[in-house]
Amino acid sequence: MKPALELRGVVKRLPSGARTLTIVDGIDLSVAPGEFVAILGPSGSGKSTLLGLMAGLDRPTAGEVFLDGQPLHSMDEDALALLRRRSVGFVFQSFQLLQNLTALENVLLPAELARLPEPRSRAEELLAAVGLAERGHHYPSQLSGGEQQRVALARAFAPKPAILLADEPTGNLDSATGAAVLDLMAELRERGGTTLVLVTHDAELAGRAHRKVFLRDGRVERDERAG
């Protein structure tokens, strides 16, 4: 079966003052459709940068990235955007909700961008799924952190993405709320058969994944598969 995501010899270097830092240093990785992969590592190990490369948010200095079989490294900004709107969902540590949109509108936006047939009912359905059916008209600033992350989850799943990329989704939440959010994410993933790549430094969180990839200094240190 064709992998949902494939990285071949990916390198990312960034200028830092006069020097050039190598953040990602030759990573090969293949993620199967429906797989749940956790990427672990200490801070500065290149986890978040790798996630950006996987989504085409950033371009590799060298190497190739294939998402759903498509070569991200050779696509222009427009093509990347169109690919993202159809196939990729995001969840971030700092939620990244649009502050001037209500919860419902935040969820609605990607559904509309993806031109789903009934964006409104899809958004309402997802909000109900994350337990915020009654809070749709609230603005992000009127919601608690956990609630905001649940809205972000709903938004991420709105366009029915093939792959979901999550960057420390519970990093800004207390452990109980974090666990609840994680349960939700797992549940939504199960329901849609979505591939999930989760970046975290929390080993307990990573325990739920099918596979754990450990990074150190921009390289894959270990690649463990559960059971």
Place this chain on the structure above:
Amino acid sequence: MNPGFYLRTLARESRGARGRLTFFALCLATGVAAVVAVAGLGNGLAGGVRSQARQLLAADVTVEGLHAVPKPVLEAAGRRVETGELLELVTVVSVPPAVAGDLAEAISAVPQAPPHGSAGDLAEAISAVPQAPPHGSAGDLAEAISDGADGRRQPDLANEPGHSRLVELKVVTGRYPFYGTLVLSPERTLSELLTAETCVVAPDLLHRLEVPRDGTISIGGARFRIGGVIVAEPDRIAGALSIGPRVFLSREGYARTGLGGFGSRVVHRVLFKLPEGAGPEAAQALAERLKKATGDSSAYRVQTYVDARPELRQGIRRVERFLSLVALLSLLIGGVGVSQSVRAWIASRLDAIAVLRCLGMRPREVFGLYLGQTGLLALAGSLAGAAAGLLLLVLVPRLYAGFLPQGWVTPWQPMAVLRGLGMGVGVALLFSLPPLASVRRVPPARVLRRDAEPLPPSRATLLFAGLLLAGGLVGFAALQARSLRIGGLFAAGLLAAAAVLGLSAFGLSKALGRVPRLSVAWPLRSGLSNTGRPGTGVIGSIVALGLGVLVVLALQLVHTHLADQLVADLPQGAPTAFFLDVQPDQWPGVLEVLRSEGASGVDSVPVVMARLSAINGKDVEVIAARQSGQRSENRRWALTREQRLTYLDKLPRDNKVVEGKLWADPRPEVSLEAEFAKNLGAKVGSMLTFDLQGVPLTLLVSSLRTVDWRTFGINFFFVVEPGVLEDAPQNRLAAARLPKAKEQRIQDLLAQRYPNITVIVIREVLERVVKVVQRMGIAVRTLGGFAVLTGIVILAGAVSAGTVRRGRDAALLKTLGVTRAGVAAVFAVEYALIGLVAGALGTLGGYAIAWLVVTEGFEMPWRSPLLPGAVSVAGAVALTVLAGLGASARALRRRPLEALREE
């Protein structure tokens, strides 16, 4: 994105835009208001001229010239066309001596008609006569007194001349006016009120001469009873530059004045009225017929109501062009503010933009979203501005009542509003394109790395934005000036000024940052360091504020130079009065009056009136008809005007021969003023043939000379060698310096003795010019004020855009134990420095531009008054501090912890 989704997203994205909207709107609104008001004013005036063209001409077609319009021309009009004739001339009217002052009152109290012609008895009669004089005998009475008053009994009354005034005389034959209404008081027609013995006058003449409404005045050699007063005259624009009040006479009355003598400058005008319902084509056809009948002579000007009053329309267009550009300037300064506010706004939206990109929005979709929003904001701001502009149009006619014809400027001006909206939105988009372009370059990876800033735009993008901005600038300026050339010059000048201001501001703020500050008090130290590392907004605010100061100061300086130069600084020794049409036999008498009344610098030259008939044997009419191009109007005028020649042995001191030699050729010679020679197309060696009352005279151009016209001395385009013109019919032109206190008396005396002589006191004429200049000055400075206002709004905007930083600074200072007043002082120093830099640069620029305009444009000597400069620098500092502190009020109020927690 489909349109529905685009609009929905647009609407959602504009939430929370209120604060931004206010600033954005203010930036644009002031400029748009100025543009709309000026355009509305211009449209109103031009429309007024158009719609009242017939009234302004008082006819469908007119023919005018300096000679009576020949019969064949009148006949060429055809039987169905009505005609009326007018004569127009400038002359002096005066109050006949004895009717002036107390006597006039005495007369009205006189109970009985005095015995005719006996002055001796009269004096007694006045005190004892028991009956009022029958109406109309006042004139006779006055004559009786001046003819025979006994010096011993009535010394003062007899010798004291009444007041006199320069007036514009109009002599009416037939129906007048054909269009518009001449409103008179009492309410009768002109022909009913005018007889051979009466005149109709403008009310201000009564006031100036201190005559009662039924009084008597002298015009030329005759007396006229005032039969009525003018309430409204259709073909005269109130307040426009006129030489004096209007006086109407009948043809018979005019014959009595004896003013039609040789050499007086009388404009003959025939009015033609087409049958009812005739359109512009009929008027044009009639004009063609009339032109043909005059033999296409340029001695007569044929006008139709379609092209009525070209001088008026041209004047309006010129004023409008100037004001339009000043208005555009404040709009463009507003553009700087728009650019800043968009930059600040985009900076605050970078995270959201990155999220949108993450969710799969393409760069151009994000750009479109923000461009659309900018457009909407611009439209809102422009609408507010247009409303304010219309409000101004309501106020303007009230402010300039008596200057603008009533009802011409109406507040509802859809075209002006459209222009304002178009320019407002256009300028806003133009100026926000560069900052908006960065939206396309926000890296989506910013969602993961907060420090991922927008990539710098490519060189091609910068070039494109720059070209677009420059092109747009030229386009808008050309639109406002209705001339690509002027628009281009304006844009180039503005860009240069902005570049110089920007670079100087940058350099100065860098220099301020290097001032050693460890030894100065800490508010100053802190202010210096803040100004020394300017944020993005500071240079922009300095440029905007500096431009505003520059504009206002330059306008003010040019204006004071014009006004002062006109009134106060008549050059030393320059004549203050001119005496026209002095007949040769009158000159000794005039000289005696001038001498006995203490006039100095009396100068007089003979004047011979002639027409130029040929240059080097070529008919002047033919040459005139062939002129085309930019200066053709000047050339035609130079060739065909009534020429005034004088003869002198030595040239006046203010003349300088620049080519050829004076009086060195055996042939009869003429010396030409150089500029005028250019218009004639004559050179040294050309032969000019004149027509002196039918006698041809050919003269060799032997020299060209320049004239310093600023001395106001008597000067001629043509100076002829002595010994040629002595026997030609001639009169004298004289000039003299009159003691200020004697000005009126000399005028009055001459008016009484030599009514044909026209005295023009330069001071009065200049004062009238100054009044018009001053009124213009108010309008111009009001518009300039818009520019400063916009500059201040921008500064306030730049300051509040930095509220977060300021809030943090304030919080830190407060945590360190600084009081709120202390923090305010730190901020105040910073703003004062900004104001100082902007004020100083703008002031320098203002002086530079005013100097250029005054010395090069008006060729006047430059004085550099320091006060306006000091005021403008101080004003800039004060306004900047006020606006800055006002805008940082919120930052000052916040509690330290609130601000610090946001870190």
